[in-house]
Amino acid sequence: MRWLNRFFSRCARTLGRVKAERELAREIEAHLALVADDFQSRGMSSEEARLAARRAFGGVEQTKELHREARSFMWLEQVVQDVRHAARGWRKSPVFAAAALLVLGLGIAGAITVFCFLNALVLNPYPYAQPDRLVEIQFRGKSEGDGWRTTVRIRDFFEFQAQSGVFEAMGTYSQWRHSLNLTGQSLPGLTAAERIDCGEASGGFLRVLGVHPALGRFFDASEDLPGGPPVVLLSYGAWKRRYAARPDVLGQTVDLSGKTYTIIGVMPAGLPLPGVPTYELWRPAAYDPAVERGMRMDGDSLVARLKPGVPLSRADADLGLIERRLAMQYPETNGGWEVRAIPMAQEVARHAGRLLWAPMAAVGLVLLLACVNLAGLLLARGAARSKEMAVRASLGASGFRLVRQMLTEALLLSLLGGVLAMLLARWAIGFLQAAFPRDWGIDTALRIDTPVLAFACGVTLLTSVLFGLVPAVHGSRTDLNSTLKGTAAAGAAAPRNRLLSGLVVVEVAMALVLLAGGGSADEELRKPLTG
Amino acid sequence: MPSETEGRLQILQGMLDLMVLRTLHTMGPLHAYGIAARLEQLSGDSLSLNQGTLYPALVRLEQQGLIKGAWRTTENNREARYYAVSKAGEKALEQETQRWQRLAGLMDRLLWERP
Numbered sequence: 001m002r003w004l005n006r007f008f009s010r011c012a013r014t015l016g017r018v019k020a021e022r023e024l025a026r027e028i029e030a031h032l033a034l035v036a037d038d039f040q041s042r043g044m045s046s047e048e049a050r051l052a053a054r055r056a057f058g059g060v061e062q063t064k065e066l067h068r069e070a071r072s073f074m075w076l077e078q079v080v081q082d083v084r085h086a087a088r089g090w091r092k093s094p095v096f097a098a099a100a101l102l103v104l105g106l107g108i109a110g111a112i113t114v115f116c117f118l119n120a121l122v123l124n125p126y127p128y129a130q131p132d133r134l135v136e137i138q139f140r141g142k143s144e145g146d147g148w149r150t151t152v153r154i155r156d157f158f159e160f161q162a163q164s165g166v167f168e169a170m171g172t173y174s175q176w177r178h179s180l181n182l183t184g185q186s187l188p189g190l191t192a193a194e195r196i197d198c199g200e201a202s203g204g205f206l207r208v209l210g211v212h213p214a215l216g217r218f219f220d221a222s223e224d225l226p227g228g229p230p231v232v233l234l235s236y237g238a239w240k241r242r243y244a245a246r247p248d249v250l251g252q253t254v255d256l257s258g259k260t261y262t263i264i265g266v267m268p269a270g271l272p273l274p275g276v277p278t279y280e281l282w283r284p285a286a287y288d289p290a291v292e293r294g295m296r297m298d299g300d301s302l303v304a305r306l307k308p309g310v311p312l313s314r315a316d317a318d319l320g321l322i323e324r325r326l327a328m329q330y331p332e333t334n335g336g337w338e339v340r341a342i343p344m345a346q347e348v349a350r351h352a353g354r355l356l357w358a359p360m361a362a363v364g365l366v367l368l369l370a371c372v373n374l375a376g377l378l379l380a381r382g383a384a385r386s387k388e389m390a391v392r393a394s395l396g397a398s399g400f401r402l403v404r405q406m407l408t409e410a411l412l413l414s415l416l417g418g419v420l421a422m423l424l425a426r427w428a429i430g431f432l433q434a435a436f437p438r439d440w441g442i443d444t445a446l447r448i449d450t451p452v453l454a455f456a457c458g459v460t461l462l463t464s465v466l467f468g469l470v471p472a473v474h475g476s477r478t479d480l481n482s483t484l485k486g487t488a489a490a491g492a493a494a495p496r497n498r499l500l501s502g503l504v505v506v507e508v509a510m511a512l513v514l515l516a517g518g519g520s521a522d523e524e525l526r527k528p529l530t531g
Numbered sequence: 532m533p534s535e536t537e538g539r540l541q542i543l544q545g546m547l548d549l550m551v552l553r554t555l556h557t558m559g560p561l562h563a564y565g566i567a568a569r570l571e572q573l574s575g576d577s578l579s580l581n582q583g584t585l586y587p588a589l590v591r592l593e594q595q596g597l598i599k600g601a602w603r604t605t606e607n608n609r610e611a612r613y614y615a616v617s618k619a620g621e622k623a624l625e626q627e628t629q630r631w632q633r634l635a636g637l638m639d640r641l642l643w644e645r646p
Contacts, residue, residue: 024586027563027612031582034564034609058581070587071594401596 024067028060078401082408089385089409096381097413100374104417107370108459109424110363112448115455116429118356120446129210133168133306134344135315142336151175152302153333154287159326160302161203166318167304171205172285176299180256187254187280188242198232198256199279200300202287206268208305214239216250216265224284230261231284236269238280254281303344315341358517365514367459369507371467376503378410378471403472410468411461418460422448425456474499542578547588549631552624555598555616562611563589589614597623 032053039049057063090097128134137160138148152172161170177197182190190196206218214236223231234242234249243249252263267282285300306315319339326334382389389402426448433446542550554569555561561569567582592598597620600612616624 028583028586030609030611031562031564034562034605034611035582037607037609056582058583060583063581063583063586066584066587067590070590 020071021064021068024064028057028063032057078404079408082405083412085405086409086412093381096377100377100413101417101420103370103373104414104463105420105424107363107367108414108418108421108456108463109428111367111459112421112425112452112456113428113432114356114359114363116425116446116448116452118360119449119451119455130305131345132343133308134208134210135304135306135312135341136344137302137304137319137339137341140338140340148340150301152300154300156326156334157202157300157302158287160319160322163322163325164318166307166310166315168307169204169207170302170304171201171203171208172300172302173202173205174200174285174300177279183255183258185253185255185260187238190242196256196281197279198281198283199235200285201282202285202300204305205303208303210305211268213265214268215247216263218265219284224286226286226288228284228286230259231264232256232261233265233267233282234263235267235279235282239266242280256281304341306341312341312343362514362517365510365517367463368466369510369514371463372503372507372510374413374467375470376500376507378406378467379474379500379503382406382471382474406472407464407468410472411464414460414464414467417463418456421460422456470499542580547584548592549624549627551585551588551592551614552597552616552620552627555614556621556624560603560613560615562605562613564611566614592620595623596620 032050035053035056036046036049039052040046044052054060136150137152138150139152140146140148154172157170157172164170178200179195180198182194182196186194187196202224206212212218213233216233218233219231223229232254239245239249249263250265253260254263255261261281261283304315306312316339319341323334323337323339327337392402429446429448550570551566554566558565558569563585564582567580567585570578570580589598589600593600593614596617598614599617600614602610603613605611
């Protein structure tokens with residue numbers, strides 16, 4: 001590992017601008033002392049000699065400035081040289097350049113695309129006001145093996161709403177789509193007798209989320225009652241798709257299952273709720289606590305907004321107290337049940353994270369695979385270029401200079417690959433936006449913003465180091481004598497071949513992992529979202 | 532254009548690099564003052580050279596790997612950075628000398644050409 005130490009110390013020296021300055025000051029100081037010595041030996045006093053030395057030297061600061069300029073200019077010149085050299089090499093072997101760019105572009109594009117999802121759904125998922133106060137309320141039965149359920153008994157919802165003091169608002173929304181028959185007056189683009197997916201919400205659903213309808217209003221308490229006036233809200237997606245976002249939809253009617261509903265508003269864009277399917281319409285749930293449906297936990301989630309400053313633990317205690325009261329009142333349905341409040345941000349992240357973990361790992365592996373592939377390509381090219389390197393080394397190019405030259409080439413490659421990847425990713429994201437149900441809000445949440453760009457730059461730089469370093473260091477350590485004499489064929493090729501076959505082993509292993517992972521990711525994605 | 536001030540020659544950057552290389556080649560390792568003193572001595576005062584102007588040339592040459600610097604003590608027990616020509620430097624000196632000679636020959640022929 002001595003070469004590694006040497007390599008890093010060289011890097012450190014190059015970075016040591018401070019050291020260079022100190023060195024220069026020391027050298028000029030020494031210079032002036034020497035000149036002054038000379039003058040003194042010719043009979044000047046020490047003071048005279050000092051001044052004369054300064055005169056002979058010229059401007060000290062000016063010299064330092066020129067020195068600095070020469071130093072930095074040289075650095076730039078070398079970079080330009082390296083870039084030009086790399087470009088010339090690619091022109092000579094365009095197939096290599098094209099293959100490398102394509103591999104890199106695809107690899108990085110995959111990473112950017114998945115990160116875009118991660119960024120939209122997990123890192124920055126909430127368009128809602130004060131998302132830390134949003135909770136989902138979950139229940140667990142007494143029988144062993146019962147997981148936490150995200151659905152609520154309607155009767156319990158009314159009890160919690162009436163008794164709890166820690167929430168600003170509570171509301172439910174349906175996890176299941178209600179397929180309704182269109183009869184008579186339908187939506188544009190649909191014919192009568194087709195079915196349409198309708199969601200249901202109740203109570204202060206939008207107030208809990210802290211969002212407002214995109215248009216019109218949400219239903220009020222008088223409409224959210226059994227036998228209340230039939231009103232619906234369009235989903236944002238349906239409004240854009242079917243009505244071209246026209247504002248005059250308010251007041252229009254739609255006939256569902258023989259009943260005429262009035263459109264009173266449009267839901268806000270992008271409702272990233274855990275496990276919400278695509279709905280075209282939303283109507284009031286209008287629960288009737290008396291009917292049997294109120295006893296089952298079959299499809300409505302309970303969400304709530306904590307009052308400001310109320311900690312989660314107090315919400316849990318409050319809910320637990322009510323649940324115990326309910327257990328005494330209704331022992332046959334509620335006996336032994338537990339309740340808890342889970343921050344919604346965490347819930348959404350859990351759902352999205354479960355979906356995204358596998359793709360993220362997969363694109364990571366693909367990118368690594370691309371890097372290994374490229375490292376192999378560069379190594380093979382290094383074999384062809386070992387003579388060139390040997391000649392340059394014998395002409396006095398330092399090992400560090402050669403490593404830097406090859407790293408510059410790698411960096412340039414990955415930068416171009418990154419640009420290509422950005423274009424590919426933009427196309428892929430556009431494609432995926434169109435592929436997702438509009439109501440998920442994914443089309444609006446997915447965008448290439450600053451974090452995504454930063455991620456893309458980081459990945460690009462990382463790949464250049466990943467695939468560039470091994471071939472670069474390897475290539476700079478050529479045995480001058482044998483390479484130049486052309487006797488290296490048998491001897492020097494051996495370690496390179498070993499390295500290459502090692503890379504192939506790594507590649508095959510990763511491809512296998514990817515294949516196996518693909519299978520289980522597919523399984524994971526097929527699991528239902530809820531639960 | 533190199534110009535003359537008070538009868539003293541100003542020199543071009545590339546020329547100075549070559550001068551430094553050649554000086555080190557003939558004299559062996561020298562510090563900056565040593566190089567300056569040698570150049571002044573050779574030119575017999577016809578060269579206008581602030582000793583400080585040597586430094587950019589030295590850093591250029593060192594970064595190109597043509598010379599190598601190292602701290603040593605002088606015979607008077609002062610410390611100084613000594614520069615020596617590297618292998619690559621010798622090679623560059625040879626090439627530059629040839630180039631200079633061709634250029635000088637050309638200038639010579641051009642300037643003394645009879646009308």
